[in-house]
Amino acid sequence: MELAQDSAAVEATDGQNATAPANPDSAQPSQEEEMPTASSTALQFLQSIGGEDYKYLLFRDDLVTTSDTGRELGEFSVSVEQTIRNGENCFLVHANSHGAIDNVPCGTSITAHVSERLETLEQHHHEYVKLENCPLDRKTVLIKQADNFVVNRVITQGEDVQKSTQSFPVDKMAGFISEGSNLLLHRLMIQKGIPQNFQLLSFDSDSHVCQATYKKLEDRTQVVDGVELKVWGIERTIHSKSDLPTTWQSYFTSDGFLSSRVQVGSPVTMRLARIPQPIVRDEEPTKPIFSKKPLNWEEDLQLFSKFLDRKEELKCDHSSYMRNHPELKALMADFMQFLLLRKPKDVIAFAADYFASFSSAMPTPPSYMSSAVPTPFPQSRASDRMNDLRKN
Template identity: 50%
Template sequence: MDPCTGMENSAQDVEGLKASREALEFLASIDLKELEHCLFADSLTTVSDTGRELGEFTITVQNANYDNQPCYHVHANSHGSIDNIPCGTSFTAYISTKLETLEQSHHEYVTLQDHLLDRKSQMVRRGDQLLLNKVVTEREAVKRQTFTFPISSLEGFVSEASNLLILRVLAQRKRIPENMVFLTLDPETKITVSTYEGLGQKQQMVGQECMEVFGIKRMVDSIEGVPAVWHCYFLSDGHLASRVQVGSPVTMRLIQLPVQMGGDDKDKKAEFEKKPLVWEEDMQLCSKFLDRKEALKADYTTYVRQHPELKALMADFLQFLLLGKPDDVFSFAAEYFAPFASQSNPESTLKFTELRLSFTKLSFQMQEKREDGSKLLAQQNLQNTKDHQCIACHGPVKTMLKTVILIGGPQKGTRFRPLSFEVPKPLFPVAGVPMLQHHIEACAKVPNMKEILLIGFYQPNEELTRFLSCAQQEYKISIRYLQEYSALGTGGGLYHFRDQILSGGPEAFFVMNADVCSEFPLPDMLDFQKEHGDPHSFVILGTTANRKQSMNYGCIVENQQTNEVLHYVEKPSTFVSDIINCGIYLFTPEIFQHIGMVFQKNQQDMLLYPYEGEEQTNGWQRAEVIRLEQDIFTALAGQGKLYVYKTHRFWSQIKSAGSAIYASRLYLNQYHKTHPERLATNEDGGPKISGNVYIHPTANIDPTAVLGPNVSIGTGVTIGAGVRVRESIILHGATLQDHSCVLNSIVGWDSTIGKWARVEGTPSDPNPNDPYAKIDSETLFRDGKLTPSITILGCNVNIPSEVIILNSIVLPHKDLNRSFKNQIIL
């Protein structure tokens, strides 16, 4: 153990383990032409034994440079879930033309609700040694190790990356030499041996076709356990058709053939210049990107990350291509891309050039960075564009907008339990409709809003899928859910899915937290941004809080004349400002440059502190975890880029179940203006309504019941004679028997309250005498006692007749037999 670093250091003795002569001869026999045929990408789908899709697996091999020497860049990435447990592995490496591993970074994780297992390693060739740093995180325990291996003892060593190249060469030769024994590493980072064996040829379904494949078995011995065995089947051209680890419940299968990477372009500069390796980047995004745009991605992967405008440009080009439908696609493309490749003025023969206005502006912005002559050319071409008329749309290009709603995941919103046990918190009904529906409805009303993206790390489920389908039909707008492989923070999720957000070239996009309720003054925020004259500025929605409560939020110090954010502090320990962050933002694509700089800084921190990277990077475990509030807004404050738009309309967080009742009151009151048809009224033969009440049409309510104010009745609810309900939410299928009373409570799905029973809680409302008061996020316990708050009944709770449940939380599936007060009933 190193007393300075706290790491285990070891130099392994590999004597007695050697690669066979046949293995060394095989490595020597591989020529560059064979390896050039291995330069392509494979993208496979992970399926269960029942055929259910569980994830994706991708492999990419490309030309590269390492220390000014030609080599190969290998990237493999697998992610998904097994038995609903998120897991994944990825590595990226530089391999020499002799299949020696120059550098390799590997990451493997399994995420359970209460148990995280995370393994990271980095292998680097340094002089006459191979160095390997390894970090294993299990729950809160972190173990760090460093291994050194003499290069002289590693002849015939095959890493995971070089193994992928060997498999492709063997598949193309369709012949496996006997007695090939290579050196490799087992999962415990011990030197061991691996062997290859031919499995022959067979017929296998690839997509909709039955094709002939050649099988190869690879076995890696384990010093301390059972050998690991993989069966890989390849098409005749070397593409991987399927891969399975013996004993695993999943198989990886090729769905469609990717394109060849084009390794014969010898005059081109290598696509991947040597960059510092990171543990992992864009795991899910990369894998989804490969099947669609691999040939393009191979040419500008590194470059495009530095130029987000390129994504918008390409999306515009595709849109114009589809609108124009030219017979000669190549001529069409040549005209559009001429400003990038030529110094001469291209002819403008297309008639619908107004459509390409935003595209051309981007082109000329980049062109203006060239010589003065090129600047003049760009201005001339832009003027030509303005002189044309738009046949396709008969008018100027409209601003395109998008919205991103951050919905979190099951590890978030724990204060909302036990209600979040049954449905994801963003789908909990507030004022009769799912919480998210209020956000989506507000976004759909904004002119030129084209798409709404939900970002979170919930596993896709039936409730979420059904909600998205219904919302798309009702609001006639594209709505998609983008699942993070892990919690990436409010900024990390945006950066991870930046290509999807920028697809189509939006001029701006809103970002909203799902756990807020508001009137959502989105059009006002757009007008506010335009009034400041800077189309690239960013806007935070702010409101006023009292002095004490402001410290529970992000605090904003503004220039009162210009509304510029001069200083931003997230949840300060002392008073900073009474203007607080509402969790609703308006960004332009330029925000990704600022997030990208934080991402690169986190990467550098992890490389500078390879053993203490988690602690050194703002206390977070991964470089890609980025927080808008602490990492972005704090840095942007005072730079003339960040502004605050203050709203005087209602706003509140929805952190706890008590705040859901308060939010329901705010939305029900808003229904007078937006949806009066949703509010129940007093009618002959109906229940008595007092104040704002929502009743689902499928509910069955006795005419003698008294409801309101601030009551929401869900689908299929049954309410008996003489029932009194006030300041409460009654969820789907609940039954309130005769003369029961429910006050300041949430009654869970399919729960039953007996006759003459009383369920009552303590309201969590803000101080009505303070116009700037917000709802307090009380802790569950105070001075060792349960804090009085609303009463919550989980799903399928049965309350017997003539009992009282006061200020209590009852977990699901409980049959109570007596009264309870100020208790959590498990």
């Protein structure tokens, strides 16, 4: 099911499986066969994806297909755009690969509707190899229903037409990634990074559910149109239960543009021919910095006018309060007179003691409090005189 015109064409031109169509009954899943599962790391990655992650991933890839000798064989393109399907916001992924290998026209096209969590809502996958005596045409339609994924396949080889239908329960397909969603997943991985132990579910060439593992490749440089670019790689391996594992290696620029793609063991490579236009990312506006300036309010006519108005307002308010409380003048006059007479060193303590007597919270002293104060002398003078007279 992987989008690879090279493998389909090489198999057809080598004569392998070119005249023996696949048995549709062999693709039916066994009721007793245990379904593979995706890793928890991969499921967490899918759950973490949000709408903002796709902001800079809606663009088009254009590559050329070349042989191991450098001869151009065809073209490969991938486009991603937002759309609405049955009232649901999703992404339309369209991939197309066509060319000729050993003068045999071949190609693959994928049109898929994918949700934000990379769930495949619908996918149409078409592969063809136009052999002169026995052309091969394979069409696969994947549709997600309420409880099942339904896969309809029509394989036409010469005049022989075979049809098959398979159904997979949705609750058993957690972490399933189709070929359309896989193209979008690669862009997300370049942007968000590739976790360790990343294992999802996919279909092999016979529509059997199998494990698909992803791992990061070492960074390298690639020359595109005479310019050396640093690219990041992802390796995807489909572990088919009925055949050998199939591995693809894809490299991307820092913006997520596909720079090269090859199936391991195939002589056909897809390469970027021209440097794509860089994606313009929205930058957060820089917050303005205002330098602190001295406030000369006396020179500011508006501030100075407000100052004069406030000054007159306070004067009027204070004068009104003084008129309404004539006892205030008498109280202050007594305090000033008493202060100038005593001339204390600690004016604050003297004022606190003076005004404390006017407070209602202070306890009322006894009437003869002054006479109750103990004398600093142990005996009075009168008693001393009487003692002297007794001695004489």
